[in-house]
Amino acid sequence: MAEMKDVVLEYIIDEYVDEDDDLEVGVDSPLISSGIVDSFSMVSLKIFLEKKYDIKLPDDEATPDAFDTVTKIVELVKKHQG
């Protein structure tokens, strides 16, 4: 089974990066602070994570800082998976 970080990274590239954007995105690339994902469209990522991993991410934890890299996102999801 694919590792969570690979699944999340693949989703982010598919969801937020256009083919002509010419961007290299890795697990530790800043997403929000770099402008790849803005605070408005971040909700799509939250919906994906909640559906994919059957969890509920509270708004006060699904913050721009907590979503800023794939590594941080994986930490947050794992915490809520118990």
Place this chain on the structure above:
Amino acid sequence: MAFTDKTRQLFAEEIAAIKEKGLFKEKRFICSPQGAAIRVEYPEGAAQEDVLNFCANNYLGLSSHPDVIAAAHEGLDSRGYGMSSVRFICGTQDIHRELQDKVSAFLGMEDTLLFPSCMDANGGVFEAILEPEDVIIADRLIHASLVDGIRLCAAEYDTFKHMNMKHLEKKLELHQDKRTRLIVTDGVFSMDGDLCPLDEMCALAEKYDAMVLVDESHASGFIGKTGRGTHEHFDVIDKVDLITTTFGKGLGGASGGCVSGKRELIELCRQKARPYLFSNSMAPPIVAASIKVIDLISASTERRDKLEANTKRFREGMEAAGLNIRPGETPIVPVMLYNAKLANDMSRDMYAEGIYVIGFFFPVVPAGQARIRVQLSAAHEDEHIDKCVAAFKKVGEKYGILGLDKKGIIDKYGM
């Protein structure tokens, strides 16, 4: 005194941080009526300069039109200055009803409700009509006021890539379990000048049982062959469920906005929209002038035709001069520079050439997408447009960007 030196220092540091990031907005004063040629004091305290204005939302050149001014005077004389009330208590005059009816007829909608601004209309419409079991699916580059309104609403929301209909379809499929789906977009996007493909969007809305809301603030009065808007341009007037728009741009430029659309949705806004319930009515002189504007543009397409011709002249001139403009057909023309400092420096040099334009950069536009946004007006004459193009050519030459594409400019200046 609670505002101690320590407290003052706290806020001063925040302002300093904004300046540090290069995001501080300077004061600029217009010392004349709004128009193609204006008198400006900039920076504050400097001598006033006569410049040509290429950054106003005065698309139809009606901001200082004599008939509009006369109608505002007449409204002031016959209906007074202010209403001192929200609409539903004692703030609705016969002319508010008349304007609502005229806007409904102009836009081809069932009913209309006036708000103090389109920002208020966008802030109130979602919460009034949607519940937690509904979903809003929004283009990622919609106006900030729509974003705020969506965030104030209890419905779930999701986003799709800018004008990407395949991605929208994916999201519509994903949310088929919701009670209702509302697609939200701008008709014309204010920073890019893009026209949303409403024909494709409305076809998807039918296929996936969704409603469509379009913010037409940068379209009402001039997009479409009779200026009804983006829904006229794409021949989907009867397929759009809700339009929000402003009287603060092409339609006279003062203030005020509205939600127009299906009767039941407008009634819910009348009953529940908080900016409608808790903010003052549009002032009578502005209502009277807005009625005149709708009458003027309903009777003749002369002004939107001139705007179209001006847009074509400017776009062709800029391309011939070698500037990198974002292709399109709307009077919003982004001159792409990608680098924030370059956009700032060039706009300052344009001002020295007598052309008032502004540079935009992150976070107003995405990172690496800095540009100078030019806005055409029906008030511009050919010589104004030619002077603006000539100034861009001169300034562009100074910075060595003429004939360069995106890669060429980024290689030279970085992002």
